[in-house]
Amino acid sequence: MQKRALICGAGISGLSAGICLKRLGWHVTVFEKDSELRTAGAGLNLWPNGVRVLKSLGLGAPYAEISCSLERYRTYSSTGEVVAIEDLRDWPERYGAYLSGVYRRDLSRMLLDALGSERIRFGHQLSEVEQDDQVVCRFTNGQVAEGDLLVGADGIGSIVRSAVFGQQSFTAAGLVRWRGLFDLCDVDVDPLSEAEVWGEDGHFGYLPIGHGKAYWFAAADGITHDPKAVVAHFAAWKGSPVPGLVAATDEATIIRSDLHDFVEPLSHWSKGRVTIAGDAAHPMLPGMAQGANQALEDIAALGTALAAHDDVEQALRTYEQTRMPQVAPVVRYSRSLFDFDDNHELTKSDRNPLFDRYDRIVERRGVPNQ
Ligand SMILES: Cc1cc2nc3c(=O)[nH]c(=O)nc-3n(C[C@H](O)[C@H](O)[C@H](O)COP(=O)(O)OP(=O)(O)OC[C@H]3O[C@@H](n4cnc5c(N)ncnc54)[C@H](O)[C@@H]3O)c2cc1C
CATH class of the missing domain: 3.30.9.30 (D-Amino Acid Oxidase; Chain A, domain 2)
Known part of the structure; x- marks a missing residue:
């Protein structure tokens, strides 16, 4: 019998989770509290790690159509001196994709088209989660849904996360x-x-x-x-x-x-048949422009784990064991670009440390040089 996935939230995480699980043969329903797709939010920087996931979901061509591939990255001081110019033209050979920029509205629409609008229930705000041999979601409009798996892709204020793991404390640095x-x-x-x-x-x-x-x-x-x-x-x-x-x-x-990000990272993302992904699991500051990229990597890892294990609970354990150690350093190093005193020091160098961090932490999963 076809397995049923319930996905809460139609942001980048939820839509890409829907596409991924549909490709694996699951019956997918995405529940979104808003009455239509959220399209606000200017643009987004997708790095090769995120673009590779889109390619693996069969979206390489439509993404190339809506986005801009970036060939250079310039760094200036506020008085206009050029600090560094990074040539990115070899990134497709080096990392399998370009650094890119995309309008959030266009990315959301592309993902919705790939998922199929019949797979989304708008106006469904999740309020309660229960599980035993199935998972049951209750919504504020009185609707109830039952499935074999729940993916909480409901963003930083995730109801799925708080239902399963309790309240988290956020940094409140203004x-x-x-x-x-x-x-x-x-x-x-x-x-x-x-x-x-x-x-x-x-x-x-x-x-x-x-x-x-x-x-x-x-x-x-x-x-x-x-x-x-x-x-x-x-x-x-x-x-x-x-x-x-x-x-x-x-x-x-x-x-x-x-x-905001969390004061302390979560110690688990999965419990039974319920898991979380994207900002629900690991909100991060945009210092490395990795939030959505890491969300896409979550979904790729979730898909790999569900393809490898028939047992959903085992798959969700594998998913969190894979992703939690990979995301943690990205969250930590994403904070540092907000220290403007550091910026003054940085203008004295001829390198932008972002590239070393990206290469070591994201691509090679190592610890960056300082
Ligand atoms: C200023 C800024 C700049 C950024 N720039 C970048 C960048 O350049 N590159 C990058 O990779 N990342 C960037 N990010 C991070 C990125 O925007 C997020 O990591 C990403 O959008 C998270 O997607 P998500 O789907 O996990 O969550 P969200 O986008 O928050 O989506 C959650 C969805 O769940 C829905 N929802 C919430 N609660 C419920 C409920 N109870 N029931 C049903 N539905 C619910 C919401 O309405 C929403 O549609 C930036 C973030 C900020 C703040």
């Missing part, structure tokens, strides 16, 4: 990241390069995301609520490309996000 969208035709920058700009009072980055669009992400010392103050702050970074980019940004596209 960290905020700002993002805004602009059109490449309005600015004079390399359309195939991502860039980062380091200053003592902030951090700014931007990247193309396909179809002539680009977005910036920024953190500015002490500016936590006012988008106008963000624009004014970065307009002063004269000599660097930043003032031109904020001037080309429609203020209506500027969004702010509070950033």
